Amino acid sequence: MLLEEFNSTDRDHSIAVVKPALDIARWIDAIVDGRPYASVEELSAAALAAAAPLTEAEIDGALAHHPRIGATVDGTSAEAAHSRREQPSVDDVTAAALAEGNRAYEERFDRVFLVRAAGRSAEDILALLQQRLGNTDEQELAVVDQQLREIASLRLAAAIQTEGASA
DSSP states (O other): OBHHHHHHSOHHHHHHHHTTTOOOHHHHHHHHHTOOOSSHHHHHHHHHHTTOSOOHHHHHHHHTTSOOTTSOOOOSSHHHHHHHHHSOOOOHHHHHHHHHHHHHHHHHHSSOOOOOOTTOOHHHHHHHHHHHTTSOHHHHHHHHHHHHHHHHHHHHHHHOBOTTOOO
């Protein structure tokens, strides 16, 4: 969708475009109600700042749409398609280490490990997972909030383009 179209489309259609980026009603409302945006960069910046901070319940709800890092992503939803594009391929050794790290993380924090995978290698992600296991609950909530925002910003930038740009 072109930015100009996103800025002028009806509310329901714009919500449908934004929701796969981050399915949190308060965040979606802030993005949709913030229109018009002068550029995709301005929209991306809004995605990083909107509805800050997210509540623990909002974070947990949003995480329901994110697969385990390193796991095979099934499904045909927009969220699943985003995840398949974002996650790097992993070798068997790294996949096993990520699976073990995911188990440890879920035991420690009682939620799926989330990281902005786009632009990161599997080894970088594994190192971040291991580092974050040492966070306090409060520190980790803040990190997950930021990671959700970074993912949402990238997803919105991919969904909304400027005239003449390619998706």
